[in-house]
Amino acid sequence: MKIIAFSIFCMLTSVTACTQERKDNSPWIPSKPKATHAIPFLTGQNDFVYVDKTSLKPVTNQKFRSASVFTATGFAVVGNGKNEYAVIDGNGKTVLDFSTSEINLNVVNGLTFYKRDIEYEKKMPVWKWDWNIMGSGIKKEQTYHKIEIGILESKQVLLHEDIPYLEDNYYLDCIAVDESHLFWNGTLYEIKKNGLSKIENNIAELLENKRFLKSSNVNFSMYELGQKKAIHSGLKGTETLSLQFGRETILLKDINKERYEPEIPKLLLDSKTNDVYPFPQYEKVFPKEIIKATASQIDFIKKTSLVYSITNSPYFLLGVFNYDHDIWAYDWLYIDTKGNVTDSIDTYSFKVLDQVGNMVWPDRKMILPTQFIDKNWKFGKINSYQGMNDTYFIRIEDEKKLRTMGLWNSKTKIWEIKPEYHDISVLDAEKQMYALQKEEDGLYILYDQKNKKNIGSKGYRSINSDGLVTVQLNSRENIYYYIDIYSGKEYKEN
Known part of the structure; x- marks a missing residue:
């Protein structure tokens, strides 16, 4: 897991x-x-x-x-x-x-x-x-x-x-x-005549840029599509990182520790060079030496329990679990490939999700700064899906224990959809089509976020992205049919 x-x-x-x-x-x-x-x-x-x-x-x-x-x-x-x-x-x-x-x-x-x-x-x-x-x-x-x-x-x-x-x-x-x-299914195929022909078996993980990991017992090798020679071989999982800061050696243990042993370790160690390649893309080497850091940053690093590579950037993410929070959360620092530590970095198209798809990084404070929130709000899970870019679903509980969710734009710092709904589901992220449920057990309505308007006036028990809807006829009977989610047109006999 x-x-x-x-x-x-x-x-x-x-x-x-x-x-x-x-x-x-x-x-x-x-x-x-x-x-x-x-x-x-x-x-x-x-x-x-x-x-x-x-x-x-x-x-x-x-x-x-x-x-x-x-x-x-x-x-x-x-x-x-x-x-x-x-x-x-x-x-x-x-x-x-x-x-x-x-x-x-x-x-x-x-x-x-x-x-x-x-x-x-x-x-x-x-x-x-x-x-x-x-x-x-x-x-x-x-x-x-x-x-x-x-x-x-x-x-x-x-x-x-x-x-x-x-x-x-x-x-x-x-x-x-x-x-x-x-x-x-663990296999790389080439498309030939509308069919598939195997070219690589026993692939443990597919990576970006046409790279993949193959496993053999406890060892891993990294390959690139079309290249028979491994980019890296003899890689083994580790949960330990060693960092040199001046004359001091900082030994980090139990990094990315998980309850269950993962299929692919989060840190892969090259036993020949002692280079460590962090998850998720294993594309760059974690620095062996800290070149620039403050005393407080060094104290933070000594407590680090989470290290990931921020893809398409020179940075790595360092996380320390914050036990003072009411909800599951981390505090963060960043270190680049040269060993420079910093408190913040520019925005990258990179998200950390937990095992059920909830947002871990960027965290709530990065997405929704404190100056934009009500002091009585408590926050629940944050979600973002492919195609949503800078928008996030944020769940809120107010002083009356009422739980709602809204759609927040972290770039423009506005609520695209105010947190007044029990549920919001994505129908078409690219065209910004959503289904809104005002109250628990209520009906869903079509909403065109791009043009800021409801589509039609009819509500449904459920709306799928392909247009399949459910309508409850009575307490025991439902009917199913299709609609056009962009116009609300129903494809059924009146």
């Missing part, structure tokens, strides 16, 4: 999957999709048909019990009345046949990855039976997942496995390294 995470990349399972190559080497090219302007439309019979977004005229004559929006590559997941799911293209042609397996899609570098997943009870051999000594019987079955992951365009199957429900899982979190390379 990782306590703090910076990387723009999602963590992937380290189990390497076997790839099943297609017998036919020619690429499969789907018919030209009509999906670009098609949207699922809810009929009066509670079925979905695909219609043109503008004219609302059907693009196929098919009806489905459930339907998703089309991917940019022209595929959608549909369901029938038997709780079976399939994938169709923009012409309505079935690409993956109906089955009881749930289906998820993800598009990366123009390829459409699919995952089929079904849960079932598997009969176990007698030595794996669960014998209940309290007399409630013998459990002879165990819950398993049957998982298949592949590429729709080439029909290449990347993985097909049966695994115990609680032991492992596989995800569709492929990462584009560049236009012709992908990283998934």
